[in-house]
Each structure stands twice: as C-alpha cells, then as structure tokens.
Amino acid sequence: MPLSLSDANQAIEKAHAKAAQLGIKVTAAVVDEGGLLIALGRMDGAAPLSPQLAEAKAVGAAMLLRDGAALAQMAQDRPGFFSAADRMVRVPMIPGLGSLPITVEGKIVGAIGVSGARPEQDLECAEAGLREA
Numbered sequence: 001m002p003l004s005l006s007d008a009n010q011a012i013e014k015a016h017a018k019a020a021q022l023g024i025k026v027t028a029a030v031v032d033e034g035g036l037l038i039a040l041g042r043m044d045g046a047a048p049l050s051p052q053l054a055e056a057k058a059v060g061a062a063m064l065l066r067d068g069a070a071l072a073q074m075a076q077d078r079p080g081f082f083s084a085a086d087r088m089v090r091v092p093m094i095p096g097l098g099s100l101p102i103t104v105e106g107k108i109v110g111a112i113g114v115s116g117a118r119p120e121q122d123l124e125c126a127e128a129g130l131r132e133a
Helices: 005-022 050-064 068-077 079-087 119-130
Strands: 027-032 037-042 099-104 107-115
Touching (some): 005 037, 005 119, 068 079, 068 099, 099 119
Antiparallel strands (some): 027 037, 027 107
16 A cells, blocks of 8 residues: 555654654655655754755665664665665665655555754654554
C-alpha cells in the first residue's frame, strides 16, 4: 500500500508539532519507496537550505532501507559503495540523524527526513512524525 498525500502531510504536521514543542524551526519531507517527494513542509523561520537537506535525508533512508544513523555508519564503513550509490539517485543522500524509513505491515513504503535543528532534535521530530496518534 503506497503512502498517500494525506499520510505524508500528517507525518509532517506531527514533526512540526514536535519542533514547536522543542522551540525549533524545521523542514520535514516525506518520500515514497522510490525516493520521490510526496510532501514537504518548511516551518516559518526554518533555515533556507533545510528543505533540500530534509529531502536528501529522506531519499537516503528510502533508497537504502535504513535510518540516518545506519546510513552514516555505512558511509563510514563503505565509503566507495556509499559514494557510488549516492550518484545513482536524483538528489544527494545525506547520512546522519533525522531520517527514518516508513513501514506499513513490515514493508518499507517511504521515508521521512527532517532538517533545521541539531541532529538529535531532527531525529526526535522525525520519530514524532511517525508516531501513531
């Protein structure tokens, strides 16, 4: 079952609500299983580059089927592979905290990426975006 625009927007809203609670401004992006953008939301005052970074984080998580921390470890352990894989997708992949795959019934159907704050805060917002209401 693919992610709907409504699902993507709900995840972004929840990520933004967590950011507001933390007193930070972020951008959240949701991509499908092929790394294509479904929805993106930039909070007023979020850094100008945060939309591109959030999407790049989400793309990495979707295309390599792992969270941002695991992507960072892969980039460190297998730099040649990560570099080659990075050139095969439409936007650069950003490894590091702030991205999570989205699973439905055990299948990865997309990913969320968040950027604009400290890495651990980006991750906290991404996790909030995927939490059930």
